Amino acid sequence: MRLLTHNVLRCAIKGVEEGYPLSIEASEVQMEESPFRPDFVKHIAPTLNWPALRQAVKQVGLPEDMLPEAVSDALLGDEAFLRALHRVLMDVHVVAGALVCPESGRRFPIAHGIPDMMIAEGECPRDDK
């Protein structure tokens, strides 16, 4: 699971309002360099939840100051920034561990890089009806 994916995942169980951002408890993280795609990063940057991404950076054990506190239009023209963001979004792989819902404490295991977001039948919001 890349941090780009983490940025869009949430806990969708019954009774949870936001279920976001999920905390990362990483037991195995791999860094794998990939070709820099500035256009992709520029396009994706404005759609990101920035506080969630900064929290994720910290939780996978990367330096907190790897990303600035906020994104600005000026930064999107800054190659050093785009490279750092590319690295964070694309090159960090959480291979094993868990995602934990900040509201309910519900844990979603990650194994072989695949988060298991399945919820039990009794946890489904539509069971309320």
Next chain:
Amino acid sequence: MALPSLEHFSYKDYDTFYEPSDDTYLLLDALDADRRFLADTVQPSVCLEIGPGSGAITTALATLLAEERGFSLMLAVDINASAATATAATAAANSVTLPVEVVQGDLANALERGLSGRVDVLVFNPPYVPTPPEEVGTQDIAAAWAGGRRGREVIDRVLPQAAALLSNKGVFYLVVVQENRPQEIMSVMKGLGLSGQTACTRRAKNELLSILKFTKAPP
């Protein structure tokens, strides 16, 4: 379009996830027929396949986009753990250069809010076979086909999600059979603001398969 290499699987593996079949091939052909549209007009940066099974479609679409010098996040979510693992394995075995991200989950439940209005290409070859309703909702190989009443139980849950996920230029490809009442699906989607057309149709054994293609209706 050619099927990606699946030589990393043995026939035994197909006891645990769906082996590509006529429905898979028809969807591949529909995507390939839309190659120019996908590469030049849609130019996706986020693609999502629901129910990737073996991962054949996700890998084929990633390969198509890479051939056209595109670059997109390729997300894939399957309810079946074996299918999720298989999808990652197929991408790796075919040296896919685009980032393929696999999640185990029920439709887009865990992704719908985070990806709202951001999915440029959405693909689903759903469990479409009419079955008794109690056969729907397993996490094993039966999830590949068991569609419940008229084969519509899983399809009907995905339609509102698709409408929420699609970006303004987004496109949604959905495999259906005649028993699913394609015209009715199109009218449900129309109510959700999406216009549909039949991209292609093929008779295979006892099934009349079609690919429905939806885009955001112009306002």
